[in-house]
Amino acid sequence: xxxxxxxxxxxxxxxxxxxxxxxxxxxxxxxxxxxxxxxxxxxxxxxxxxxxxxxxxxxxxxxxxxxxxxxxxxxxxxxxxxxxxxxxxxxxxxxxxxxxxxxxxxxxxxxxxxxxxxxxxxxxxxxxxxxxxxxxxxxxxxxxxxxxxxxxxxxxxxxxxxxxxxxxxxxxxxxxxxxxxxxxxxxxxxxxxxxxxxxxxxxxxxxxxxxxxxxxxxxxxxxxxxxxxxxxxxxxxxxxxxxxx
Numbered sequence: 001x002x003x004x005x006x007x008x009x010x011x012x013x014x015x016x017x018x019x020x021x022x023x024x025x026x027x028x029x030x031x032x033x034x035x036x037x038x039x040x041x042x043x044x045x046x047x048x049x050x051x052x053x054x055x056x057x058x059x060x061x062x063x064x065x066x067x068x069x070x071x072x073x074x075x076x077x078x079x080x081x082x083x084x085x086x087x088x089x090x091x092x093x094x095x096x097x098x099x100x101x102x103x104x105x106x107x108x109x110x111x112x113x114x115x116x117x118x119x120x121x122x123x124x125x126x127x128x129x130x131x132x133x134x135x136x137x138x139x140x141x142x143x144x145x146x147x148x149x150x151x152x153x154x155x156x157x158x159x160x161x162x163x164x165x166x167x168x169x170x171x172x173x174x175x176x177x178x179x180x181x182x183x184x185x186x187x188x189x190x191x192x193x194x195x196x197x198x199x200x201x202x203x204x205x206x207x208x209x210x211x212x213x214x215x216x217x218x219x220x221x222x223x224x225x226x227x228x229x230x231x232x233x234x235x236x237x238x239x240x241x242x243x244x245x
Contacts, residue, residue, distance in 0.1 A: 013225040015233040018205035022088040031200010036102035096157040100193040164196035190215035210236030
């Protein structure tokens with residue numbers, strides 16, 4: 001049986017280091033985790049961040065990183081951090097639990113980095129392709145990237161809810177445009193992850209602008225959000241309180 005989460009941390013945003021917070025949580029206490037960590041974009045050599053172009057357009061929000069995270073860690077340090085995050089997540093999901101880990105393949109020194117050095121050893125059951133809208137590509141070395149990936153990492157007893165297996169493994173969902181956070185993802189993306197997961201509390205250790213909480217509330221699921229940034233925690237709380245449920 002899953003361990004019980006204290007009532008005083010449910011349905012709240014917690015401004016904290018996500019690994020430390022999760023390590024204090026009971027083992028096997030969470031049903032589904034939906035999250036999108038910082039991508040370490042400013043340490044990628046293929047997106048234009050290094051020379052100040054900001055990727056596809058000059059005013060890209062992530063050119064300055066996140067509120068409390070510069071997004072330019074040495075690659076090996078970033079991999080170690082994300083593996084520690086995944087280990088903390090995996091410990092707290094139930095035996096029928098699942099992690100939807102949204103990431104983006106990047107280029108390091110002219111070669112594709114597909115994040116296998118992060119997810120290797122974790123039980124990835126499937127890779128879902130999130131097909132986004134197109135954009136402008138200023139790099140003649142690559143075709144225009146229009147997708148991100150979601151690694152579906154599961155415990156052994158996880159099964160999709162009835163009829164959810166009729167979704168394909170390519171999800172065509174538009175980006176979130178009306179959002180002040182530098183890297184939001186859309187409510188529909190999170191909603192599909194949660195509705196496909198049968199039971200349990202929903203957790204997002206990188207809650208950002210609160211999208212996972214919004215989707216969980218729309219589905220009447222208990223949730224927990226964590227973010228190290230006081231600015232984003234305030235942003236998420238304001239968004240949740242003003243959302244028309």
